Amino acid sequence: MMRTGVAELPLHTGHVPHWLALRMKRLAEIVLKILIEEYGTKGALERISDPIWFQAFNNLIGMDWDSSGSTTVTTGILKEVLNKLDLGIRVAGGKGGKSRKTPDELRMIAKEFDIDPEEYIRKSRLVAKVDSVALQAGYQLYHHTFFVDKEGNWAVVQQGMNEREKLARRYHWFNADELVDPHKGIAGVKRDFALNTVDKDSKEIQKTLIDLAQEGKKVVRDLETIKAMTKGYIVFYKPRDVDVVKVVRRYESLGKIELNIRALEFVKEMAVEDYESFLLIKGLGPGTLRGLALVAELIYDVKPSWRDPVTHPIDPFKFAYAVGGKDRIPFRVEKGTYDDLIEFLSRLSETGNREILKRVKRITENWRFPEEEKVPTF
Structure with a gap:
């Protein structure tokens, strides 16, 4: 209606x-x-x-x-x-x-x-x-x-x-x-x-996303750890007192969570430091950004905004x-x-x-x- x-x-x-x-x-x-x-x-x-x-x-x-x-x-x-x-x-x-x-x-x-x-x-x-x-x-x-x-x-x-x-x-x-x-x-x-x-208070998450992208294989392992948690596996690391499944489902409601390794390599090779250049990296799509933001939130406690503008x-x-x-x-x-x-x-x-x-x-x-x-x- x-x-x-x-x-x-x-x-x-x-x-x-x-x-x-x-x-x-x-x-x-x-x-x-x-x-x-x-x-x-x-x-x-x-x-x-x-x-x-x-x-x-x-x-x-x-x-x-x-x-x-x-x-x-x-x-x-x-x-x-x-x-x-x-x-x-x-x-x-x-x-x-x-x-x-x-x-x-x-x-x-x-x-x-x-x-x-x-x-x-x-x-x-x-x-x-x-x-x-x-x-x-x-x-x-x-x-x-x-x-x-x-x-x-x-x-x-x-x-x-x-x-x-x-x-x-x-x-x-x-x-x-x-x-x-x-x-x-x-x-x-x-x-x-x-x-x-790109919310008004997003400078920290923008910087964190760039930093995470440059970590390459480490951020891939972090994402795999989070996926293991959602499947009920016991892992050596547990984020703060957080409902991991609930957080992951929110991200997944927007689509698949997947990291384009080649795009992350480009970020590191080009020594990207600003968010504009980061977004313009070839192959950096919505799934990759969701993955990086999920790791930032659960592993490093840096949360993106969820405000619909x-x-x-x-x-x-x-x-x-x-x-x-x-x-x-x-x-x-x-x-x-x-x-x-x-x-x-x-x-x-x-x-x-x-x-x-x-x-x-x-x-x-x-x-x-x-x-x-x-x-x-x-």
Whole structure:
């Protein structure tokens, strides 16, 4: 049962009809032009990286208010529009196979904007590694979109899926410069716990993970000792008064616990000292990090955070009343009404008259929709 007032981003199938997609792109063009004229490219990226603004924009153009397509469709439209227009922002990446083209696309963007491509390629890889390895809540990334402006500001909107629960989770980033609470926001269902090595108090666990990785075979033996304990074997070492089985099950609930020895060798060979470089080691996946964190907690009493950093159980449903929703919630999209809105905003954009929009905002900002009209889409 979906909680009232919260967009939980269930996984949806289906597609946007061609006639609606064309109008979405046209409306997006107008909104982005006005947005950048008012706030500049940095201000636009700050808003795209805000989960509530992003969801409101999604609702405004007529996409489902509560589905995983809020991310994939909306970022796809943003990418097409921003890469076509000369507004000072370019976009790389996308869903599935498109995400793997991000480095090549960033090189093209960097050449156009005269910025260092490798810096942004590294940021792109690091952001993806954080939300698939450093932060684990049962979601597998399948979508990664990287935004960058001519001044070098950047934002990322990426999404993971939990196939078992049929839910998605969206991660928003903006100009993050360190791996301590780095997200601008995370939209989704808050869990009771998540393995979080980028929490605000994670400096100690980050250092311990790097140190453990460099111990190679010793950390493998420690992990085998822990596994023996869970099977009831008597071993020469027992951690403090700790329920070992309970701790291990918490880690195993997120997936297999396995150490990639080659990745650990890379950490030692490269003399890795900072957490960014550690995460970017080839072969360092979620299972290996779980193994290292488990050893850190049970053998060395250095615990990771289990705080789920979801920040936004979002509810900008009122914006769906602009043109309606693709799945007819709160009402079906009418082509004529949509075209009238596009024409109205086009005139405002051409004349540069923003006062009308400000008056409309004052009139509507306190308006509340009927709660019974907000129902899940399918």
